[in-house]
Amino acid sequence: MNKQVLLADQIVSAIHSVVGAGPVNLHEPSFTGNEWLYVKECLDSTFVSSVGKFSDRFEDDLVAYTGAKHAVAVVNGTAALHIALMLAGVKPNDEVLVPALTFIATANAISYCSAIPHFVDSEEATLGMATDKLRDYLQSHTHQKSGQCVNISTGKVIRAMVPMHTYGHPVDINGLLAVAHDFNIAIVEDAAESLGSTYHGQHTGTFGLMGTLSFNGNKTITTGGGGAIITNDVSIARRAKHITTTAKLPHAWEFIHDEIGYNYRLPNLNAALGCAQLEQLPEKLIAKRSLFDLYKVAFELLEGFKLLVEPAQCHSNYWLQTIILNADQAHHRDDILKATNESGLMTRPVWRLMHQLKPFAKCPRMDLTMAEQLAQRLINIPSSPNLLKIVE
């Protein structure tokens, strides 16, 4: 009991030494650039809705920033995933590989396609999909049929995989691309958390057929609610734009829609906020990295856990700063969560694993030992880019 209290207390003190007395949120947005200017311009122009210069500009700015050839802004990251999966060819009753360790949106979007999430284990270095384990699993549990990967147990086609860059740390995407290639599986990258993160110098979300971004209020930059699909494929980009804008054909006055589309366009008002936020992304990333450095120093002499570090040859946005308890300290997780939150420091564990949630309990899955271990060991600590100002 004493040691347990000690570890929790040590962590509380160390975090306070970095972020000040608090209370401190896990992650909050800050608007210190052109937000007012652009939002006001948006109101003054009256173009707040589905048409407007900021919607177009935000897409152009995302292209310029990520290096993807095309970007389509949508109402949120979930909508981006939904459409990306559709355009990756996911059909009703297909299976889609997805980490058990993810936010529920990844799995929900699969359900919106009437497809079935198939859960994959994680690896400790990246917290993302475990490449080698996945390859072995697919080797023994699937066969190829007419160029498709078929789950031997269920007989269903495994159409796509959705690796997620957890907390902003790039997944082993090259490894996964090789697996996807070898087994004829499309990749949609869930880069909701990793805007600003690169893998071998290339922006996350630009490796797969499509990548999806989120600009929810808790993300590194925000549009209130918003997301985007990024892709290098022009025909996919055009389809994404069409289908997210009710599939209406261009005409001066006629309303003709050639397929069942969605009302997923990001409003110009939200895009205006996004343009201003994106201008500040580089400085936010610097601030987040500095915060990491301060935590590193503060935790240096403590034992029983470590601060999560970006994978080799990767540059992480450090969206959520994360401590990972040593395996033999996992039983202290809830005490640490309790002590930090009671002390005004908002912390949280990883999301409840997908296969442990009622709606997905019966979905197919591989052995998830590492994800289950990680779920007991991971704790996110305050990560806002503006935290440094408190201690300046």
Place this chain on the structure above:
Amino acid sequence: MNKQVLLADQIVSAIHSVVGAGPVNLHEPSFTGNEWLYVKECLDSTFVSSVGKFSDRFEDDLVAYTGAKHAVAVVNGTAALHIALMLAGVKPNDEVLVPALTFIATANAISYCSAIPHFVDSEEATLGMATDKLRDYLQSHTHQKSGQCVNISTGKVIRAMVPMHTYGHPVDINGLLAVAHDFNIAIVEDAAESLGSTYHGQHTGTFGLMGTLSFNGNKTITTGGGGAIITNDVSIARRAKHITTTAKLPHAWEFIHDEIGYNYRLPNLNAALGCAQLEQLPEKLIAKRSLFDLYKVAFELLEGFKLLVEPAQCHSNYWLQTIILNADQAHHRDDILKATNESGLMTRPVWRLMHQLKPFAKCPRMDLTMAEQLAQRLINIPSSPNLLKIVE
């Protein structure tokens, strides 16, 4: 040819006499109240996303304005319809009665439930679902089985109907409620266009099990993009809130979701705009009614068409001012559309009827003679509430 040109020219002149030289849009928003104040407050508070005081206030304000007991704000009217249909019990392969004369969102939302739109004819007085014709049709084409209305031809359950208050004019909702009652069909009212419209003194959208609103940029008031579900049923309201916010259970730090939910919450930023807009709704409605009065005078001596008037015992918001050509003048429609648009007056015909769109061409439908006639005769003319300021 001469007469045809004459009618178009007469209409062009008459509209110019009301709205000025133009160019004039069909419907555009105006922000002349507390929009900037509230949006700025939202930015300053940093609560722009899924949590914030304006989201809650906007729902409270909608309750106060419409007289519904509960309101749940969502990202747009399409999302509101999607969730309302789910909560009305619409299941895959059910049929849902919907006017052929509507915007595609009504039919799309049915498709999102994997259900099938079943198209209903309209009546001239309201442009909405034709009550008597629907009753006769259901009498001869359905039978009751275990308290459900079954389509004899398809064997599928007709679970719900979605009457739409076209251009803001209330549909014959009392008549439709009686039909729905007699045939065991749930009613979700698509009140996307009718905020501010009442039927026998009661706000549209509050008669059915649920009603849905839209605050898209082209509506009477706007949140950029936004919508709401209104209902008098507390358990439905609670379910709607839960399912539109990823079905997450309340907990200080755990992420547990008990069903497949949606990321449909209206961001606080957009709700802030909505709060300010709703304050101005009464004056916008007065302005729109005054515009109707001016059009009435301007069109008084012209022949071949009439200005659409609110149904008896109804108070319309006159969202889109509409002229309806006499049946024998329907062939002039496209000339009038061309002449007005070329003259800088944005006008448009009704949406392409649903059964004439590729994605819905094979859906079940009754005889749609009146909808097809109306589609050749209806033209929306400039309707913005701020148009009056141009001529003041």
